Amino acid sequence: NRGYNPEWQIELIDLIVKRGADAKSATPQLLEILNTPDDPSIQDDPLVQKAALEALIKIGADDAKIVRVIFALRDEYMQDEFSLQVYEFLKQVGGRSPEIITPYLDDPDESKRALALSAIGSKVDVKIIEKLIKLLDDDSSWIVCKAIHFLGDSGDERAFKPLLKM
Numbered sequence: 001n002r003g004y005n006p007e008w009q010i011e012l013i014d015l016i017v018k019r020g021a022d023a024k025s026a027t028p029q030l031l032e033i034l035n036t037p038d039d040p041s042i043q044d045d046p047l048v049q050k051a052a053l054e055a056l057i058k059i060g061a062d063d064a065k066i067v068r069v070i071f072a073l074r075d076e077y078m079q080d081e082f083s084l085q086v087y088e089f090l091k092q093v094g095g096r097s098p099e100i101i102t103p104y105l106d107d108p109d110e111s112k113r114a115l116a117l118s119a120i121g122s123k124v125d126v127k128i129i130e131k132l133i134k135l136l137d138d139d140s141s142w143i144v145c146k147a148i149h150f151l152g153d154s155g156d157e158r159a160f161k162p163l164l165k166m
Contacts, residue, residue, distance in 0.1 A: 009033050013051045027061040034069060050074055053086070063093045064100050066088055071104055071112055075097045089147040091117035098125040105131045110140050124154040133162045 013033060016026050034052050053073070056066045070086055094101045104116035105128070113135070124132070132154075135147035148166065151159035 006048050009045075009048045010051045013048075013055050017055045023061045026059050027056065027058045027065060030055055030059075030061070031065065031069075044142055057085070057089055063097055067093060067100050067104075071107075071115065087118055090115070091121045094119035095123065096120050098128060102128050102131055105135065110138075110143065113138070113143055114140070114146075116141060117150070120150060124150045124156075126154070126156060127157050129154060130154045133159060136166065 013030065016029055030052050034049065049069075053066070055067055056069060057099050067090070070090065090101065098120070101116050101119045102125075104112050107113050107116070117135075120128070129151070132147045132151050135143055136151075138147070148163065151163055
């Protein structure tokens with residue numbers, strides 16, 4: 001057992017990136033540091049989380065794996081300036097692969113649903129209209145407002161009737 005040493009883990013992350021590892025070989029190593037092989041259970045240290053997430057983005061790891069790590073992070077971590085880079089990355093993923101983001105629209109955690117909505121970007125994929133309609137009944141007024149906005153902008157006929165009932 002290696003024991004938990006955040007400084008050591010951050011150094012290891014830096015080493016993995018500096019040696020120029022490709023995404024295929026480095027991603028499993030970075031996910032192991034986070035203890036996130038398939039179902040993330042992220043280490044509690046936000047500095048380790050940030051370093052590993054930055055490394056995953058930098059090496060061009062698989063979008064779905066990076067998104068799983070992002071959605072496993074603690075909310076407090078997402079409050080710093082690095083969160084802007086995370087949101088920008090999520091918007092890019094949401095634009096090119098919305099199917100990676102949309103499962104989080106059903107998450108029981110309001111902050112995860114809000115993060116997923118933020119990742120949708122300006123162009124709504126027609127495949128998520130039904131999920132957005134379901135969000136009209138959300139307990140969070142912010143989530144309902146965002147769902148109304150996206151549904152209105154979509155111009156999709158399926159949205160008209162539920163929006164008129166609001």
